[in-house]
Amino acid sequence: MDWWIWVVIGLAVLAAVASSVVAVQARRRSGDVIAGGTRPRGGRKGRQT
């Protein structure tokens, strides 16, 4: 194979790795809204009032 084909393949692999790293980091950074729980007291379960 010609040398430039290896260059193209190498660049494609690098781009795929870089984009997946950025996507994983973006997912890890995106947050949520969390209703905090409570430790069970006296065997009572859940958050009933």
Add this chain to the structure above:
Amino acid sequence: MSTYLRAREIREEPVVTLAGEDIAQVKDIVFDPMRGTLTCFTLSGRGLLAGPLKRALLWKKVHALGPDAVMVRDGKALEEDDQAARESIDAPGGGHVIGARMMTEDGTVLGTITDVIIETGKAPQVIGYEVVSTAQTGRTLFLPVIKPSSVSEEMVVVPACTADFSAGDVVGLPAAAEGLRRRLEQET
């Protein structure tokens, strides 16, 4: 003066010191579901490749919560670890409320929660939820939340009269919350 922010507007806000240093970014917003008060934030690092930080920011260490940044006095405001946040998140009950269903005590599903509305001020608190209505297919409603019966990952159960106090936008939510508060006071 109170302003009303959607939780999605606070998520990913920078955490900035009064000296102007950008030290972190908000990841999760943790609140007490029964009182509605904000408990703490979990954090991410700043920068494209930064991941979650293993440090929490407790609400009592926040100087101000604004529409564009969470202000803290200095870097010492961040906890050395995220144990305080983990204790609240990992404890039984509660859970991620975005995507949970909102149901009344008489068994009517009001819709699916798509965002949480927070009243800012000295003691910011969750005053209601943005809900995609089940009855009015796909319509977005704003429902006040006072004294929920229970909050879990799957469902937020609220008093039956909550359905009578919906608002069409965030601006109408405080009036709806006041109406619901009065109704609940009358009923008790």
